[in-house]
Amino acid sequence: MISMVDPAPRFQSEEKSRDGAGPSYSPTDNHFAPMINCARNMGWFGVGLGIAEVLMPGVVGSLTGVRNKRLLRLYGLREIVTSIGVLKSEQPANWMWARVAGDVMDFATVLEGLASSDESRADEAAMALVAVAGATLTDLACAGALSTAAAVES
Numbered sequence: 001m002i003s004m005v006d007p008a009p010r011f012q013s014e015e016k017s018r019d020g021a022g023p024s025y026s027p028t029d030n031h032f033a034p035m036i037n038c039a040r041n042m043g044w045f046g047v048g049l050g051i052a053e054v055l056m057p058g059v060v061g062s063l064t065g066v067r068n069k070r071l072l073r074l075y076g077l078r079e080i081v082t083s084i085g086v087l088k089s090e091q092p093a094n095w096m097w098a099r100v101a102g103d104v105m106d107f108a109t110v111l112e113g114l115a116s117s118d119e120s121r122a123d124e125a126a127m128a129l130v131a132v133a134g135a136t137l138t139d140l141a142c143a144g145a146l147s148t149a150a151a152v153e154s
Contacts (some may be wrong), residue, residue, distance in 0.1 A: 046083030
């Protein structure tokens with residue numbers, strides 16, 4: 001039967017589902033949402049970045065223009081917690097939105113370094129701003145897609 005919503009039903013995955021019943025053909029199955037792999041990859045990226053911020057705040061600070069080591073360690077813990085949430089959750093949309101909120105905090109912190117009168121610190125902050133913008137856009141895309149899939153599912 002042809003659906004009014006999706007005239008050409010697509011198969012989301014040919015893999016077996018978790019219960020072993022066979023492949024999932026449901027377009028609302030959030031486990032096979034289009035951005036789930038992207039979210040998982042961003043989760044692993046966040047774990048790595050968080051570990052670096054916690055264990056080597058001086059190195060991260062010299063690359064980003066952020067000189068407050070205590071703040072970098074706190075941001076690292078936040079990064080690890082939200083990333084583990086993304087990796088462990090069956091429906092990681094909310095955890096991805098938490099990552100986006102953290103990206104906004106990172107963005108504001110790096111902007112402070114950009115406004116610095118120290119030219120080398122401002123240069124470091126400008127480069128970090130590009131990296132934060134890229135991560136933020138990726139997190140936004142993942143969070144949006146996962147939220148849409150979750151909304152359709154419910």
